[in-house]
Amino acid sequence: MTAESGRPVTVVIADDEPLVRGGLRLILDSEPDLEVVGEAADGSEAVAQARRLRPDVVCMDVRMPGVDGLRATELVLRLPDPPKVLVVTTFEHDDYVLDALTVGASGFLLKRASADEIVQAVRTVAVGQSLLFPEAVRSLVRGGRGAAARYAGPPLTPRESEVLGLVAQGMTNAEIAAELVVGLETVRTHVASVLGKLGARDRTQAVVTAYRTGLVEV
Amino acid sequence: MTAESGRPVTVVIADDEPLVRGGLRLILDSEPDLEVVGEAADGSEAVAQARRLRPDVVCMDVRMPGVDGLRATELVLRLPDPPKVLVVTTFEHDDYVLDALTVGASGFLLKRASADEIVQAVRTVAVGQSLLFPEAVRSLVRGGRGAAARYAGPPLTPRESEVLGLVAQGMTNAEIAAELVVGLETVRTHVASVLGKLGARDRTQAVVTAYRTGLVEV
DNA sequence: TGCGGGTTCCCCCGCACGGGGGAGGGGCGG
DNA sequence: CCGCCCCTCCCCCGTGCGGGGGAACCCGCA
Structure with a gap:
């Protein structure tokens, strides 16, 4: 709906293998309407590049050291005006395909x-x-996985889940402290670690x- | 995995409007690797053409007199070595989208x-x-046909809905201002009235x- | 013509929030 | 036994946020 109109499509390549990055860059940069503006060797780097370069598309390998492609996809899509994420994979029948779709990948x-x-x-993406x-x-179409929309990322501790639940009710830290009968500072600590684990800014x-x-x- | 390799991709166009057929033919035939080999004005004709011409792809309009696109898609896909069916539609959110996927359409x-x-x-298809x-x-991903949603309360203005949408993405007021290309104060005003209408504290x-x-x- | 609503922008002020530290106690596994 | 994690609580500091005002413009409608 809004492409082919002037400015080239900007792409960031995230793959831990330099060979793959090079190959993709070669292929994409040979097209006049596509422009590789950055590369990343792992998930966190991919997120950083996406935030900094604000590309139209991120080609994301699933298997990467550290923050994997799935988690990185989540984080990238949480950026303001997020790029489309194209998941790069070796096999079409892997499990994470549905997971990737769930977290919002645009394609494979x-x-x-x-x-x-x-x-x-x-x-296309x-x-x-x-x-x-x-x-x-x-x-x-035939129902995929059941219902639950899984969350990858670092697991939350019981207390953190509890706090997040109350935050998600719209409660202030003070209200949560009263509800859980703990100090305000405690709630602050839990909220802080929840934010960290979810990759949320606030x-x-x-x-x-x-x-x-x-x-x-x- | 089996394209760009010699023989062009053959296409049959099924649409009841000659204008649309002509437009599609013009666009597709101008590509050297695509070849429109037939046209059909309704569903049964589409099936007949698909059987006779054995194209790689059928561009199928959903709304057609007689046998509609959905039913025709079913029949086409039941042919031996069936073509891919690309459903042509006007709106992306129509109900039959899921139906078409269910019967096996490859895309829209x-x-x-x-x-x-x-x-x-x-x-692609x-x-x-x-x-x-x-x-x-x-x-x-979230399991089929949508559920309705009800919000009573005072109606939001278009701008307010837009702002709320961005707030619900996790954006700060400053980011929203940049996104909408307005001043920070303006966003504050909109957010304030949204909070008022929703009865939200923050x-x-x-x-x-x-x-x-x-x-x-x- | 005037009124009202929507959109845009501006001021000041108080505060909840989040980031940066640190610290102590309890439980569990190496 | 010690290390590690979880939970608890504490400090400072900068700031984004929300409430309280007000005001201008444009538009449609009465």
Whole structure:
């Protein structure tokens, strides 16, 4: 709906293998309407690059050291005006395909895809379409996984979950302290670590994540 | 995995409006790797053409007299070595989108898509990928047909809804101001009136209400 | 013509919030 | 036994936020 109009599509490549990054860059940069503006070797770097460079598309490898592609995808999509995430994978039937869709990936790209298919895939997600494996679609159509919208990331401690639940009710720290019969500072500590684990900047973002990932009931 | 390799992708266009057929043919035939080999004005004709011409892709309008696109898609996909079906539609949020996926359509194409997007879409489904609207994916991920949402309260103005949407993304007032290209004070004003209308004490409560009442999409 | 609502912008003020530290006690596993 | 994690509580500091005012512009409608 809003592409092909002047400015090239900007891309950030996130893959731990330099060879793959190089290959992708070669393929994408050879297209006049695509421009690789950055690379990242792991998940956290990918998020940083996405935040800094604000690309249209992030080609994200799933298997990366440290913060993996799935978690990185979540974080990237939480940025303001987030880029589209194109998950790069080796096999089309892996488990994380559905997980990636759940966290909001726009599409998938097989590493063995042809150069044409790769540039097409980038263009496709850039204009806002979703690009899936037919297997994934079938799986989704017939119900995919049950209901629960899983949350990856670092696990929350019981107390943290409790606090997040109350935050997601719209309570202030003082109210939560009263509710849990603990000190205000304690609540502050829990909230702080929840924010850290969720990758949220403030309680509002934490609430957004909580609702979107099903960490709390709607 | 089997395109760009010699023989062009063959396409049959099924639409009851000659104008649309002509437009599609013009766009697709101008690409050297795509070839429109047939046209159909209704569903049964589409099935017949697909059987006779054995194209790689059928561009299928949903609304057609007689046998509609949905039913025709079913029949086409039941042929031996069936073509991919690309459903052509006007609105991305129509009900039959999920139905079409259920019967096995490979993707969707908006009539208002650009020429580039159209040829990309055909190529994409030709190689066996699925091309969906992000809305459809989200809907699938969270398990099928949507639930209604009710919000009573005073109606929000367009601008207020927009601001609330961004607040519900976790954005700060400053980020929203930048996003909407207005002053910070303006955003403050909008947020304040949103809080008032929702009966929320702070933005966090507003987000909670927004998610719970369906004022914003999860 | 005047009124009202929507959108835009401005001031001041108090405060809850989040980041940066640190610290002590209890439980559990190496 | 010691280390580690969880829970608890404490400090300072900067700031984003929300409440309280007000005001201008444009538009549609009476």
